[in-house]
Structures are given as C-alpha cells and as structure tokens.
Amino acid sequence: MVRPSGAKNFAEYAAESLIPYVSSKFRNTSRVDVVWDRDLNDLLKNTARAKRGKVVRRRVVAETAIPRNWHDFLLVDENNTELFSFLSHALMESFEQENEQLVIIDGELVLCQPPLEDSLSLASCNHEEAFTRIMLHVAHAASQDHDKILVRAMDTVVVILAISTVPVLSPETEIWLAFELERSTDTWPLIQCYRVLDQIDLLHCRCSMR
Template identity: 55%
Template sequence: MHINLHPNISTKLQTVSRGSGLDTYLADSLKGSTRAKRGQGVRRRVVANAAIPGNWQNFLRVDSNKTELFRFLSAALMEWFDQEDKQLVITDGEAVLSKPLLPDLTSLAPCNHEEADSRMLLHASHAAKHGHHSIVIRTVDTDVVVLAVSVVQELQPEDELWLAFGTGQRFRYLAAHEIAAGLGREKARALPMFRSNWMRHCVQFCQTWQEDCVGSLAVLPELTEGCCCCPSHHVTYQTMQCASSRGS
C-alpha cells in the first residue's frame, strides 16, 4: 500500500522534539455495535504492494482493516525513522514502540484503554514528565478537548497542553491549560461527566442553556460536586494520577 506518509511526518517533526501516534480497535469493544450500524465494509489485506482503497469510507468500516493499517504504518514509520534529537512513540496494541528506545515506558504500557482519547492523555503526561513542556494533541474530536481540559491540571504548572482542533476554515489551536485555569480546578474536573449528561439530554439542555451550558456549573455547585464524584468520571482522572505516580 503506497501511502505518501514519510514527507508529512518529516514536516511535522521539524518543529517538535517528540511525535506520538496511536489508535486501536478492540474485538469486544463497547462501541462495536455503534460501528456496526455504520454499515458493512469489505475486508482487505494491508501489504506494501497493495493498491490504496478507492473507497476509504468503505475500507474504514471494518475494524480489522484499520487495525492492520495502523500496524503497517507503525512498522513502516519505525523502520524509516532516524532523526537526531527527535523521538518517535507509537502504540502497538497494548504495547508501545519507541525510537530511540525510551528507558521508562511503565506509565504507557501495557495499556488496555478502549479509546484513543484517554490514551492520548497518558502520552501527554509521559511526555511532560520527560522534559517536553509544550505539548500539542491533533484531534477533530470534542471528547478529546473535554478530557484534556479536565486533566491538564494534573501536569506541572509550567506545562502547556494545546489542542490542534478542527479542519479547514474551522481549524484552530485551543489552550487546554488556559481553559482549565479559567474554569477552576473543580469545574474543569466536572466537564467530562457534565458533557456526558448534556449529550444524553441534548435537546433539553440546548433549550435551557443554549448560550452558556458551562455557566450552570457556576450557579449549581452541587452539580459540579456530583460530576466530580461520579465513578465513571474517576476512570480518566485516576488514570492520569496513576500515570503520574508511575512516571515519577
């Protein structure tokens, strides 16, 4: 499969000292039924001499296609990468590959996170612990933005966490550390659970708080407390704390 990937990565690495790439699709994923509703694709082998799929949407409907593609790209990047003063860190299932070999990957692997969303934050935490104090996460997913704002204060005060968010004319850089500082520690921590409930009752919330949903956290302190105490919220928050302690 001839994908012109190396020039793109080379360009990205010109202005950074470390690059991380990750994603995974579990066979027994909780989101498997959601993916199945998107329709059936065609299973294809991913090898070096294969033609690029003519219909990427159809190709990406099959989780095994994506898994094999990511492994193929990871292996190709690891073989190609050879830049001084740069680091490359890539996930390989529950494991992590790095070049040059990093001495301490205990806070990154093994990792069985179903979503790349939270795993990105583990990589951000690990990078910050090892001297990378200005970190950029490239995403088009608002879930990643919310999670980043909620946990960025687990990093050190001098660390900056940026999100390169959106595409085309809607692309912009978001400073997660500044957003979190503006909200305050507790409100920032409450965001994931608040957003989860907001999405579940989207119509009701839009009618009530269309202009300022987050403002409800300011006038309802018990809502903030409840969101912070919810067990499902602690999954990401405690994971970041665990990564911090293991990386110390």
C-alpha cells in the first residue's frame, strides 16, 4: 500500500501518491490490475484486527484529513472499504492512457477502462484477501493474450501462490514477480523459481527413497 507521505487529505493522497504510482507502471505495460482486500464481515478476523492496535474509524471523503496513525487506520475494515472505493474511482477518473487498460475491483464491481472482455469472471471471486484473487487476474490476463505478466507483492504468500500458477498456464506466458521490500524491489522470473523448487522436491523424494 502506497503510504500518504506529505498528503493532508485523501484527495491529495490520491492525486499526489497513488495516481502517479499507478500511472508510472504503464511505462512498461499495456494493462494494470489493482486488486484490493475485501471486507466480508468476518467477525473473528475483525476482532483479531481490532486487538492489534487502537481502532481509528474515519470517513473517507476527499477533504477528510489523513489520520496520523496510518497503520491503525488500516486495521478497521470499514476504513479500508471506503478508502479502496474512493481510490478506485479516483484512479478511474484520472485515467487517460491511450491503448492501455486499467482494471480495478471495487467490492463486487469490476471497474475497467476501456471495457474488459469477460469481466464477470473477475467479479465472481469471493475471496477476502487480495493475494489469492491476484492469481485470478493473472489467469485472466493470460487468457487475453498478455504473454508477459508481472505480479507485485509485499507478502511471501503471494510468492508461493504465483509460483503455483506456472505449470497451469501456457508455456508461452512469462510470469515475473516483483517483491517489494521497504527500500528496494527484487524481480524474479517465476519459471526459474518453479524449476528450482521442482528440483528440490525431486531431490527430497530421492533422499526419502534411500
């Protein structure tokens, strides 16, 4: 999640932080998918999240001031729902790239410009966490003849899930993973990661048989 560095309110955050960040990705690609977490009102998860820090409930509208404790603000599902919806529409309203495509899932809505073929397959997924739904977007992009796909992640779970998609996609589809750390980004070709893990698994099987 792009931090609101220096922004006074949510309108500034969208205009000065998120929109430039997303727009910059079109320098090297023709399609960008933005995938948010979803709030499915899981009582157990909501209780656990609330215990992690002080609950900060704040309405997300353009002129609302950015909360000082951004981390605690993001612990509240209602905040996330409003924030992601606000940012989704801000991104769509600002999108002016020609011959390129922006795809955003806002709750159960698929926002896309220009219109996306077979968008219902993306809307039908009811997973709460973004990292599982990212794989659905990977498969959809591959089905739309995108033969080079880059997945950006900050969680090792995404790495594992992304590697698992390699054998089920077309051999012509290249999947790369950009793992974003605090101050750097490492980019890996997932086919190599898959082959290494496959060899490790094979070696483990051989050792087990001895």
